[in-house]
Amino acid sequence: MHTHLVWLRKDLRIHDNKALYAACEDYTARVLTIFIATPKQWQQQNISKRLAAFMFDNLKLLANELLRLGIVLHYYQCANFAEQIDLLLTFCQREKIDKLFYNYEYELNESERDKEMKKRLPNNILCQGFDDGFLISPGSVQTIINKEMFKIYTPFRNACLHHLKENEPICLPAPAIRQKNMYQYNNKSISIITPFSYPSMLSEDYYVAGEKVGIYRLDNFFNKQLKYYSLQRNIAYLDATSRISAWLAIGVLSPRQCYHLLLKKFNFLGIINDINASTWLNELIWRDFYRHTMILYPKIFHHKHDPDIDISSWTKYIPWHNNKSVLFIAWCKGRTGYPFIDAAMRKLAKIGWINNRLRMITASFLIKDLLIDWRHGEHYFMSQLIDSDFASNHGSWQWAVGMDYNTNPYYRIFNPTLQGKKFDSNGNFIKQWLPELKLVPNKYLYQPHIWLKAQNIIVDYPYPIVDHSEARKRILNSYKIAYYKAARTSSGSYPLDQ
Numbered sequence: 068m069h070t071h072l073v074w075l076r077k078d079l080r081i082h083d084n085k086a087l088y089a090a091c092e093d094y095t096a097r098v099l100t101i102f103i104a105t106p107k108q109w110q111q112q113n114i115s116k117r118l119a120a121f122m123f124d125n126l127k128l129l130a131n132e133l134l135r136l137g138i139v140l141h142y143y144q145c146a147n148f149a150e151q152i153d154l155l156l157t158f159c160q161r162e163k164i165d166k167l168f169y170n171y172e173y174e175l176n177e178s179e180r181d182k183e184m185k186k187r188l189p190n191n192i193l194c195q196g197f198d199d200g201f202l203i204s205p206g207s208v209q210t211i212i213n214k215e216m217f218k219i220y221t222p223f224r225n226a227c228l229h230h231l232k233e234n235e236p237i238c239l240p241a242p243a244i245r246q247k248n249m250y251q252y253n254n255k256s257i258s259i260i261t262p263f264s265y266p267s268m269l270s271e272d273y274y275v276a277g278e279k280v281g282i283y284r285l286d287n288f289f290n291k292q293l294k295y296y297s298l299q300r301n302i303a304y305l306d307a308t309s310r311i312s313a314w315l316a317i318g319v320l321s322p323r324q325c326y327h328l329l330l331k332k333f334n335f336l337g338i339i340n341d342i343n344a345s346t347w348l349n350e351l352i353w354r355d356f357y358r359h360t361m362i363l364y365p366k367i368f369h370h371k372h373d374p375d376i377d378i379s380s381w382t383k384y385i386p387w388h389n390n391k392s393v394l395f396i397a398w399c400k401g402r403t404g405y406p407f408i409d410a411a412m413r414k415l416a417k418i419g420w421i422n423n424r425l426r427m428i429t430a431s432f433l434i435k436d437l438l439i440d441w442r443h444g445e446h447y448f449m450s451q452l453i454d455s456d457f458a459s460n461h462g463s464w465q466w467a468v469g470m471d472y473n474t475n476p477y478y479r480i481f482n483p484t485l486q487g488k489k490f491d492s493n494g495n496f497i498k499q500w501l502p503e504l505k506l507v508p509n510k511y512l513y514q515p516h517i518w519l520k521a522q523n524i525i526v527d528y529p530y531p532i533v534d535h536s537e538a539r540k541r542i543l544n545s546y547k548i549a550y551y552k553a554a555r556t557s558s559g560s561y562p563l564d565q
């Protein structure tokens with residue numbers, strides 16, 4: 068009898084899990100699963116406490132789901148990836164594993180770890196990896212002329228939609244229940260899932276763990292809210308989006324499951340012809356875009372390791388403020404004197420989730436109004452978000468700086484006051500998160516200092532820490548200088564050349 072091991076990582080589900088499904092295809096094999104938590108590594112990656120707690124809850128549920136299928140989950144903790152490999156190899160020897168299955172992780176440290184693991188895996192253990200966390204596999208769409216990955220989103224999306232139309236992605240079922248005699252286990256073989264040695268923070272009720280909960284939430288969203296999506300998704304007060312990102316971040320749901328759920332309501336053409344369904348799918352495709360970019364253009368993503376050749380190198384010529392500055396702290400704490408920004412940042416700190424519009428505006432404010440290096444914002448978001456995900460977060464922060472000239476040119480600078488008027492027109496969002504402004508009439512909520520001064524009222528709310536129109540001029544000037552300095556020292560082309 069063969070023994071198969073599935074190494075679970077960011078794929079904590081039983082449906083549409085390529086590695087798990089493949090391991091179970093041989094019905095006669097004994098199938099085990101293993102999850103090895105690496106708290107020290109998470110600390111380095113700045114994984115948020117909320118995501119860690121959500122992961123833990125999901126892991127416990129997954130262990131039960133697997134047991135129902137006759138598959139035991141073995142659970143361990145160790146400090147880092149090096150120890151993780153040692154532990155995995157010892158486990159393989161002890162359990163006489165014949166074949167190891169896993170879904171690829173593409174982040175730099177993770178892929179290095181997997182390479183090292185493969186090098187050290189004894190020859191008698193076969194090893195099979197899968198592209199799992201995508202709508203479409205990396206490399207399956209390419210530019211027509213150069214046959215390479217797209218560097219900008221819009222043509223990527225078009226190619227992706229074409230690909231989806233021609234090749235509907237398969238959504239695998241959960242593996243069948245193992246034959247009874249295959250899963251004879253005793254109490255000793257069942258791991259007790261002890262809490263991670265990592266700070267954890269419980270999130271609001273919304274984030275109840277489980278694949279079934281995720282499916283239920285998404286189905287509910289498609290049935291009730293999707294019809295308002297394109298109209299309401301940016302409205303700050305409404306939370307009119309699916310909020311499924313945390314399930315996707317640790318693979319409790321796969322993007323293919325999400326897509327198939329959408330296909331149940333509309334067929335492909337139905338999605339394309341429905342403004343709300345197609346807008347939602349476009350967002351899911353953004354997620355694939357950042358992941359594909361991370362894999363196929365690692366230099367863009369891992370600029371820290373190769374600062375002179377990546378497309379973001381020009382940002383080193385911008386005279387960024389130090390992250391410990393008063394300005395950065397004011398941004399984190401929601402005390403910039405711009406109520407729409409502050410409400411968003413307080414919500415982020417309180418519940419670990421804000422919608423995409425609020426992420427874009429607060430990121431733009433940090434970079435373009437406060438002139439603070441975007442990497443500090445990226446780091447802070449990572450530590451707060453319940454859906455913290457390296458590819459989406461890093462890619463989005465690069466986007467906010469202006470790396471994607473097509474969808475976010477450098478001169479697009481959000482006006483925090485006008486954005487507030489547009490996406491919180493009745494002031495409900497500001498009033499919810501900034502109770503100290505409850506006296507301020509709606510008309511003045513976006514610039515309360517004007518009214519407070521005129522009324523001679525003192526409240527514990529700061530005066531704007533920067534003047535937006537001055538900041539706008541300053542960043543445009545800084546960008547121009549940075550681009551030209553970079554262009555002089557490089558053969559690459561820069562957005563201002565276009």
Ligand SMILES: Cc1cc2nc3c(=O)[nH]c(=O)nc-3n(C[C@H](O)[C@H](O)[C@H](O)COP(=O)(O)OP(=O)(O)OC[C@H]3O[C@@H](n4cnc5c(N)ncnc54)[C@H](O)[C@@H]3O)c2cc1C
Pocket residue numbers: 300308309310311312313315316347350351352353354355357421422423424426427430448449452454455456457459460461463464467
């Ligand atoms: C500065 C910044 C940082 C971000 N950091 C993260 C992060 O760490 N993790 C993360 O999952 N998303 C991140 N995003 C993308 C996006 O804001 C969130 O995915 C989205 O707000 C999650 O809410 P939702 O599930 O209700 O989205 P919905 O609007 O319902 O969209 C459905 C799904 O599509 C994907 N998606 C939506 N918008 C984007 C986008 N712009 N880029 C990539 N994928 C998208 C998500 O997986 C999302 O769950 C970031 C965006 C910005 C501007």
